[in-house]
Amino acid sequence: MKRVAIDGKNALYPSLTTIVGAEVNGKPNWITIAHVGIMNHAHGEVPQYLSIGLHSSHYTNKGIHEYGEFSINIPSQAMLQITDYVGLVTGEKVDKSEIFPVESGSLNHAPLIANCPLSMELRLSQTVQIGQHEIFIGELVNTYIDEACLTDGKPDLAKINPLLFDFMMIDYWSIGQRTGKPWRDGKLLKKQNT
Ligand SMILES: Cc1cc2nc3c(=O)[nH]c(=O)nc-3n(C[C@H](O)[C@H](O)[C@H](O)COP(=O)(O)O)c2cc1C
Secondary structure, three states, X not given: OOOOOOOOOOOOOOEEOEEEEEEEOOEEEEEEEOOEEEOOOOEOOEOOEEEEEEEOOOOHHXXXXXXXXXXXXXXXXXXXXXHHHHOOOOOOOOOOOOOXXXXXXXXXXXXXXXXXXXXXXXXXXXXXXXXXXXXXEEEEEEEEEOHHHEEOOEXXXXXXXXXXXXXXXXXXXXXXXXXXXXXXXXXXXXXHHO
């Protein structure tokens, strides 16, 4: 192996490709967002927090600021083209409100995509400004999934078949095969080393 420095290139890919929904000027608006993050692991009374990073210029930001609510929808591979489209045009110029069938959850201003395998509704908790980007940290309020994507009552990645995003080569990817079990497959080494 010969390792070379590549000038601090962000290599934290693949990330999940999501479609974030918000209500802007009284209508749903949709934006493709791949810079998503898991802020913590919810336990007991502590809610789950998720982050999305949006450039300040985007139309969607206005709705998130206005209502303090948004959704994160996880499209399947079958939705690749339409997912890319909502990441190519801005709601400032093109009305994207009728592109997807809309469903409401328990929040009033976090539109959900009814034909996405999975949608989450969030209440804005904090906004962090980093340069030209706004990082919206939301508290997860509820998650809705197509029953057909469940195995033993849990969301099954193989059935959701999500779109992965790579900003290095600029590509979409799909997930491959399951390769192991976390917190189990390192146990032999743990035993040998402790
Ligand atoms: C695959 C993909 C991923 C994207 N991820 C992000 C992202 O994480 N953050 C961001 O600010 N813009 C991202 N964009 C760009 C926005 O989706 C795009 O500028 C969109 O048209 C803005 O819509 P709006 O102005 O209606 O809010 C992405 C676009 C694509 C195609």
